[in-house]
Amino acid sequence: MIIHAENLRKRFGRFDALQGLSFNVPEGSTFALIGANGAGKSTTIKVLMNLIEPTSGAATVLGVNSRAISPRELAQIGYVSENQDMPGRMRVSTYLDYLRPFYPSWDRMIEAAILGQFRLPPERRINELSHGMRLKMALACALPFRPRLLVLDEPFSGLDPLVRDELLDGLRQQAGQTTILISSHELSEIEEVTTHIAFLDRGTVLFQEAMSDLTARLRHVRVTLEGTAQIPMPAPSEWLDVHAEGNVLTFIDTRFSERLLAERLAALLGSVRHIDAQPVALRSIYTTLARAARNSWTS
Amino acid sequence: MTMWRICRKDWGRLWPLITIVTIAQFTNAVLWLVLGPFREPRGLVTFAQLFALATSLGIVALVATVVQEDVLPGVSQDWLIRPIPRSDLLGAKLLFVVVAVHGPMLLADLAHGITAGFAFRESLAAALGRSVFMLLIFELPVFALAATTRTLVQIAAAAVGIWLVVVAGVIIGIVARGGAPPVFAASGIQWMTPAFWSLLALATAAAVIPLQYVRRATSQSRGLIAGAVLLAPLLSVSPWGAAFSVQRALSPTPAAAQRIAIAFDPGLGRSPAGPIPASTTAVLLPLRISGLAPNSVVMNDRAEVRLVGPHGVTIFHGRTTATLGYGDDFTVRTTSGGDVRTHQRIVLPEKVYEHVRTMPVHMEIDYSLTLFLIEAVNTMPVTNGDGRFSALGRCATKMDEEGDDIEVGCVNVGAGPTCIFLTLEDPTTGTRNPETPLCDPDYAPYRVHVYPDVMSQLTSALRFRDPQGLTRYPVDGLRLAATRVRLTSYRPVVHFSRRLVIADIHLSDWATNAAADTIH
Numbered sequence: 001m002i003i004h005a006e007n008l009r010k011r012f013g014r015f016d017a018l019q020g021l022s023f024n025v026p027e028g029s030t031f032a033l034i035g036a037n038g039a040g041k042s043t044t045i046k047v048l049m050n051l052i053e054p055t056s057g058a059a060t061v062l063g064v065n066s067r068a069i070s071p072r073e074l075a076q077i078g079y080v081s082e083n084q085d086m087p088g089r090m091r092v093s094t095y096l097d098y099l100r101p102f103y104p105s106w107d108r109m110i111e112a113a114i115l116g117q118f119r120l121p122p123e124r125r126i127n128e129l130s131h132g133m134r135l136k137m138a139l140a141c142a143l144p145f146r147p148r149l150l151v152l153d154e155p156f157s158g159l160d161p162l163v164r165d166e167l168l169d170g171l172r173q174q175a176g177q178t179t180i181l182i183s184s185h186e187l188s189e190i191e192e193v194t195t196h197i198a199f200l201d202r203g204t205v206l207f208q209e210a211m212s213d214l215t216a217r218l219r220h221v222r223v224t225l226e227g228t229a230q231i232p233m234p235a236p237s238e239w240l241d242v243h244a245e246g247n248v249l250t251f252i253d254t255r256f257s258e259r260l261l262a263e264r265l266a267a268l269l270g271s272v273r274h275i276d277a278q279p280v281a282l283r284s285i286y287t288t289l290a291r292a293a294r295n296s297w298t299s
Numbered sequence: 300m301t302m303w304r305i306c307r308k309d310w311g312r313l314w315p316l317i318t319i320v321t322i323a324q325f326t327n328a329v330l331w332l333v334l335g336p337f338r339e340p341r342g343l344v345t346f347a348q349l350f351a352l353a354t355s356l357g358i359v360a361l362v363a364t365v366v367q368e369d370v371l372p373g374v375s376q377d378w379l380i381r382p383i384p385r386s387d388l389l390g391a392k393l394l395f396v397v398v399a400v401h402g403p404m405l406l407a408d409l410a411h412g413i414t415a416g417f418a419f420r421e422s423l424a425a426a427l428g429r430s431v432f433m434l435l436i437f438e439l440p441v442f443a444l445a446a447t448t449r450t451l452v453q454i455a456a457a458a459v460g461i462w463l464v465v466v467a468g469v470i471i472g473i474v475a476r477g478g479a480p481p482v483f484a485a486s487g488i489q490w491m492t493p494a495f496w497s498l499l500a501l502a503t504a505a506a507v508i509p510l511q512y513v514r515r516a517t518s519q520s521r522g523l524i525a526g527a528v529l530l531a532p533l534l535s536v537s538p539w540g541a542a543f544s545v546q547r548a549l550s551p552t553p554a555a556a557q558r559i560a561i562a563f564d565p566g567l568g569r570s571p572a573g574p575i576p577a578s579t580t581a582v583l584l585p586l587r588i589s590g591l592a593p594n595s596v597v598m599n600d601r602a603e604v605r606l607v608g609p610h611g612v613t614i615f616h617g618r619t620t621a622t623l624g625y626g627d628d629f630t631v632r633t634t635s636g637g638d639v640r641t642h643q644r645i646v647l648p649e650k651v652y653e654h655v656r657t658m659p660v661h662m663e664i665d666y667s668l669t670l671f672l673i674e675a676v677n678t679m680p681v682t683n684g685d686g687r688f689s690a691l692g693r694c695a696t697k698m699d700e701e702g703d704d705i706e707v708g709c710v711n712v713g714a715g716p717t718c719i720f721l722t723l724e725d726p727t728t729g730t731r732n733p734e735t736p737l738c739d740p741d742y743a744p745y746r747v748h749v750y751p752d753v754m755s756q757l758t759s760a761l762r763f764r765d766p767q768g769l770t771r772y773p774v775d776g777l778r779l780a781a782t783r784v785r786l787t788s789y790r791p792v793v794h795f796s797r798r799l800v801i802a803d804i805h806l807s808d809w810a811t812n813a814a815a816d817t818i819h
Contacts, residue, residue: 051374071382079380086377087368089312098308102301102382141377 002027008057017043019203033183035200041183045153078142081153088127103145111144132163152182191282201293219256223249224274232268305391321403323354328411331752336708351751366445372517389512408753412712425713428747436497443504446511468532481535487740495534503527543667546794556795558590570642580652581811583642593636594673607661619645662801671789678783681705690788704760714746715755719788723774730773
């Protein structure tokens with residue numbers, strides 16, 4: 001595991017931002033941290049990057065305790081954040097000139113390619129760049145040294161679609177070559193590059209899973225019955241977001257198996273006219289699970 | 300290499316500010332050089348003072364800006380996720396301060412000293428002393444403050460806050476003492492207050508800077524600074540005795556005062572009254588100070604008197620002078636050594652005097668004294684004199700515009716003399732005018748001149764003619780060509796304490812004439 005977080009807790013005053021958070025990021029994966037605002041995504045990343053100290057628990061990054069991350073590890077980590085404060089009065093080229101010697105593996109060809117791809121003006125001061133351009137600049141400073149780990153904290157926040165696509169292009173090129181840890185709200189954008197996912201809610205990991213497993217076991221099921229549909233009481237625990245309207249029952253099946261589903265529907269609902277099970281988009285997975293989590297919290 | 304890269308980046312970013320501060324430092328040196336030993340033209344003095352202040356602020360801005368180029372508080376700074384060793388970052392910032400601030404400062408001070416006529420070695424020593432001092436007590440604290448803030452505005456706000464707290468602490472101390480000024484004020488040990496503040500600032504900086512650069516523990520660092528600020532007024536409420544004990548321990552020649560004694564000497568008789576403050580009564584106590592070495596001066600740094608009534612009740616306990624000022628009690632000076640008789644002025648509140656005037660009282664006086672020994676005697680012409688003296692520096696003389704005073708001005712690279720006596724003498728006849736003491740005792744164990752420049756300066760005017768004709772001077776203007784200015788400089792050699800106990804004394808016997816008249 002390139003990242004291993006164990007029971008991380010972080011308290012800000014009386015607010016518990018992280019409440020025993022644990023997860024593992026396999027090497028070579030593109031790992032997405034997903035959660036609502038305040039779920040603890042950015043705090044988790046800041047703890048991993050040793051920007052803040054955890055109240056308790058521990059994490060290892062590149063095999064090193066996050067509290068002891070040294071320049072040796074930082075030389076292998078690319079980091080991009082929506083709130084990254086780069087030296088605003090420096091020019092793009094000057095800052096790249098400054099950074100280059102700190103990274104032994106810095107590749108000027110990659111740098112030139114990224115600058116060209118992102119159309120970053122070398123003579124422009126960083127504080128004269130737009131928000132999107134600044135994020136591109138951050139990525140341009142994070143990729144040329146071929147990082148072993150690329151950490152992206154809400155990289156698409158506040159970007160127009162064009163810039164988002166350009167950033168995603170840059171990201172796609174990295175996927176597979178490097179481990180990527182990304183936190184984002186833009187689920188549809190990261191869906192195609194994500195290999196693993198962790199759902200965060202109120203400072204804990206609800207679950208983490210490989211995307212392939214997740215998409216395989218979750219289905220949006222639409223059941224057409226002979227008669228009027230009624231939600232079975234109690235509904236199976238693996239069914240989420242259950243709705244009944246007319247003779248149609250819809251739900252998200254979180255343990256989908258085509259054979260078992262047919263048998264169970266027959267047992268619970270009787271005569272079934274038609275079953276339609278479609279893969280669920282990451283956005284729907286997220287909203288369904290988040291809603292379920294919220295309901296469980298409130299109950 | 301990393302340190303050098305960061306330093307080069309900061310240099311590239313801040314060169315306009317470096318240039319401005321460098322020019323300001325050299326201009327400051329030129330201004331004080333032009334003003335010379337007489338600080339003329341007068342109109343330029345105010346400008347030079349303001350310019351020195353602006354230069355200091357420029358240094359603050361440069362130090363703070365270079366630290367805040369890589370801000371420490373916060374979690375969003377880009378440098379935090381770069382492979383930059385914190386030790387290299389700190390080293391780069393310190394290197395920058397030394398090179399960009401102290402390089403020009405050292406050169407300007409060195410050039411100032413050499414141009415003013417001092418040798419390279421002594422100019423370099425003074426310039427290095429000032430530079431190290433400035434770094435330790437001024438720039439490192441600024442550095443620490445900058446390391447715990449994000450912007451210059453925050454530093455300015457913090458500085459104002461610190462100043463307000465320290466001033467409030469000092470005022471609370473004065474109020475707690477019933478309105479009495481700080482115990483060290485107007486005494487030779489007043490250096491202890493700025494020294495304590497400087498040490499406190501340095502110690503805080505020494506703790507905060509590594510704490511910030513290694514752990515980025517901003518809350519703890521700010522707590523340390525706040526704690527130090529709250530401690531700052533502490534010295535102003537500390538007792539004189541404890542502070543003078545420290546000063547005693549720092550005496551250069553502790554054994555030099557072993558034979559000196561103070562005794563009550565009624566045989567000296569009464570002395571005429573001098574001016575005394577309203578609502579007070581002065582007693583002029585006859586004293587004999589014995590065991591003095593030749594060419595010595597004894598200064599009374601402070602004397603505390605206790606009056607005890609017939610039944611053992613303390614009637615009064617306080618300083619022997621009500622006013623704030625150095626040497627109000629007495630100063631003893633002798634060339635031949637041995638015994639000196641003098642009157643000590645003791646100012647009592649009128650109510651106290653009224654209470655004790657008809658009864659015998661037991662009197663105890665605790666003296667804190669300093670013995671000075673002669674350092675050098677120098678003479679020079681009264682006009683157009685230009686001499687270079689080891690204890691004084693470079694001195695010049697001239698006639699004032701009214702033609703009744705000889706003005707003497709001295710500049711020295713580094714600290715100036717502690718105490719000198721000046722007079723006009725006629726070497727052919729041996730006559731001398733009354734001496735003018737120029738003593739601003741500073742018993743600090745270090746001799747560095749820090750502000751506004753590397754040179755210390757003193758001026759004095761020696762009168763030889765009274766335009767009204769009321770006073771006649773032994774050395775007057777008739778033989779000016781033959782007249783010399785005589786400068787006698789003294790250095791403190793030992794600080795010591797003595798106690799005088801008078802078992803039974805009627806204060807009315809020694810009250811000033813005016814006070815005695817109203818009583819009897």
